[in-house]
Amino acid sequence: MIHAKQIKAIAFDLDGTLIDSVPDLAAATNAMLAELNLPNCSESQVRSWVGNGAEKLAERALSFAHDRAIDAAELADAMPLFMRHYQANLQQHSKLYDGVKPVLQQLHAAGYRLAVVTNKPYRFTLPLLEAFGIAEFFSLVLGGDSLAKMKPDPMPLTHLLTQWQLTPEQLLMVGDSKNDILAAKAAGIASIGLTYGYNYGEDIGLSGPSAVCEQFSEITALINSSAESTEQ
Numbered sequence: 001m002i003h004a005k006q007i008k009a010i011a012f013d014l015d016g017t018l019i020d021s022v023p024d025l026a027a028a029t030n031a032m033l034a035e036l037n038l039p040n041c042s043e044s045q046v047r048s049w050v051g052n053g054a055e056k057l058a059e060r061a062l063s064f065a066h067d068r069a070i071d072a073a074e075l076a077d078a079m080p081l082f083m084r085h086y087q088a089n090l091q092q093h094s095k096l097y098d099g100v101k102p103v104l105q106q107l108h109a110a111g112y113r114l115a116v117v118t119n120k121p122y123r124f125t126l127p128l129l130e131a132f133g134i135a136e137f138f139s140l141v142l143g144g145d146s147l148a149k150m151k152p153d154p155m156p157l158t159h160l161l162t163q164w165q166l167t168p169e170q171l172l173m174v175g176d177s178k179n180d181i182l183a184a185k186a187a188g189i190a191s192i193g194l195t196y197g198y199n200y201g202e203d204i205g206l207s208g209p210s211a212v213c214e215q216f217s218e219i220t221a222l223i224n225s226s227a228e229s230t231e232q
């Protein structure tokens with residue numbers, strides 16, 4: 001349940017929530033595989049591998065290409081290739097999802113404190129937010145490597161609660177993946193699951209978010225309607 005009247009801050013996931021980043025992630029993945037003389041993969045495979053950060057994505061792609069589990073040394077050799085290619089082409093084909101900028105603008109203007117809590121490495125996160133003209137709305141940005149643990153661990157969200165001196169009822173998580181919903185649940189905060197992003201091909205409703213939205217723009221209506229329903 002979302003107690004909208006109590007919400008003071010909102011944490012947004014990045015990939016699959018604010019930005020459709022898979023086209024560039026797939027290109028970097030394939031550039032890495034090509035340098036290693038390995039067969040390439042499809043964009044839809046990459047879509048199903050995103051969610052646990054860059055290293056996991058590379059590991060899943062390498063395991064697929066080799067058709068076996070890979071070891072830590074193989075991953076360590078390949079990672080710099082992925083990082084270099086992605087850094088060089090962060091936003092060639094990626095796009096902001098519909099409604100993202102106006103809704104962030106509206107929430108920011110309404111006085112909500114906004115954060116990005118992503119599993120993407122921090123070094124890619126800020127440049128992407130800046131490139132899409134939405135960095136100014138966020139007063140805190142956490143990447144997957146900013147703290148010791150990433151989502152689905154609650155650490156980034158409990159860090160936010162501490163940092164902003166909020167109670168769990170005052171923070172809402174918005175994301176496309178079960179990692180976002182599980183992190184929110186573990187931190188004791190409400191969550192909105194978005195259906196259009198990447199969730200390993202699974203239904204986001206199955207991870208039990210407080211609410212499900214099909215479009216980013218539905219978020220404001222949901223917060224407002226929850227506010228009305230708590231008044232009754």
Ligand SMILES: O=C(O)COP(=O)(O)O
Pocket residue numbers: 013014015016049050051052053054057117118119120121177
């Ligand atoms: O980098 C990933 O694997 C996922 O990033 P996200 O947490 O912003 O969805």
Ligand SMILES: [Mg+2]
Pocket residue numbers: 013014015016017051175176177197198
């Ligand atoms: Mg995501």
